Amino acid sequence: MPPVSPPGLLEGQVALVTGAGGGIGRGIALRFAEEGAAVALHCRTAVSSARELADRIRGSGGEAVVLRADLTDEDACRRLVAEAARWGGGRLTALVNCAGVQPVQELAGMTAAEWRAVVDTNTTGVFACTRAAAELMRPAGGGSVTHIASVEARSPAPGHAHYCASKAAVVMHARAAALEYGPWGIRVNTVSPGLIEREGLEDAWPEGVRRWRRASAVGRLGRPEDVGDACVFLASRLASWVTGHDLVVDGGVSARPTW
Numbered sequence: 001m002p003p004v005s006p007p008g009l010l011e012g013q014v015a016l017v018t019g020a021g022g023g024i025g026r027g028i029a030l031r032f033a034e035e036g037a038a039v040a041l042h043c044r045t046a047v048s049s050a051r052e053l054a055d056r057i058r059g060s061g062g063e064a065v066v067l068r069a070d071l072t073d074e075d076a077c078r079r080l081v082a083e084a085a086r087w088g089g090g091r092l093t094a095l096v097n098c099a100g101v102q103p104v105q106e107l108a109g110m111t112a113a114e115w116r117a118v119v120d121t122n123t124t125g126v127f128a129c130t131r132a133a134a135e136l137m138r139p140a141g142g143g144s145v146t147h148i149a150s151v152e153a154r155s156p157a158p159g160h161a162h163y164c165a166s167k168a169a170v171v172m173h174a175r176a177a178a179l180e181y182g183p184w185g186i187r188v189n190t191v192s193p194g195l196i197e198r199e200g201l202e203d204a205w206p207e208g209v210r211r212w213r214r215a216s217a218v219g220r221l222g223r224p225e226d227v228g229d230a231c232v233f234l235a236s237r238l239a240s241w242v243t244g245h246d247l248v249v250d251g252g253v254s255a256r257p258t259w
């Protein structure tokens with residue numbers, strides 16, 4: 001008997017992943033490709049990282065394209081989504097809004113421009129890409145949208161007020177959008193990761209990494225693929241009755257009582 005090779009969970013889907021040149025976006029895009037989706041990899045400046053990933057996906061028999069856009073520009077978001085769908089033969093079945101910024105800055109001394117830079121980057125692209133994607137998905141019978149929020153949408157961290165506020169906004173956008181786009185067949189959810197491994201993190205913040213490991217029920221930081229797995233689930237038929245949900249992926253840290 002030939003080896004059984006089950007179809008991937010996302011076989012036949014065309015997905016756009018924003019921020020796919022960055023750490024978590026790469027993990028999401030790779031998992032989508034492994035599950036059979038054709039993947040449009042969005043980046044802004046991380047072009048070589050996105051291209052390297054696209055080559056890797058194509059080298060394994062998958063389909064990928066690299067598209068560039070600054071997501072603070074509403075027209076650029078619309079063009080990005082349209083280009084992804086054109087590349088997908090007129091179809092876009094899944095959008096993952098992963099691009100975002102996460103600078104650390106205390107409230108004391110923060111200017112309105114600095115506040116806006118984070119809130120606008122982390123929310124406007126999410127709103128504009130989702131709107132453009134929903135308009136394309138509607139006539140095709142629907143699709144899925146997943147925003148990457150953060151555990152900090154619920155548990156604030158000092159130096160991250162702008163970031164926490166932006167991620168809480170993203171969670172609420174998804175819940176509201178789930179209601180408005182549900183009748184169009186479009187599901188909208190968020191994935192809220194905890195601390196995810198990236199190169200240099202342990203050297204830059206050894207004490208934070210140690211604390212996280214201690215707090216995690218499974219004793220480790222997250223990996224980009226852990227976030228990717230959650231996004232694959234939400235984009236797949238297995239989640240056809242899941243919408244307006246925030247899926248926390250944090251190794252159990254937020255389950256731990258703080259008292």
Ligand SMILES: NC(=O)c1ccc[n+]([C@@H]2O[C@H](COP(=O)([O-])OP(=O)(O)OC[C@H]3O[C@@H](n4cnc5c(N)ncnc54)[C@H](OP(=O)(O)O)[C@@H]3O)[C@@H](O)[C@H]2O)c1
Nearest residue numbers: 019022023024043044045046070071099100150193195196
């Ligand atoms: N790392 C964590 O522990 C963690 C935890 C919870 C949530 N998150 C969230 O997960 C997402 C990915 O984080 P990450 O750690 O992978 O960060 P990352 O490596 O810095 O990737 C983020 C990507 O967002 C893109 N981006 C930023 N501003 C943009 C803009 N104006 N227009 C278009 N693209 C823009 C960047 O694209 P270019 O590089 O191409 O310019 C970057 O590659 C973020 O939304 C973050 O808030 C991260």
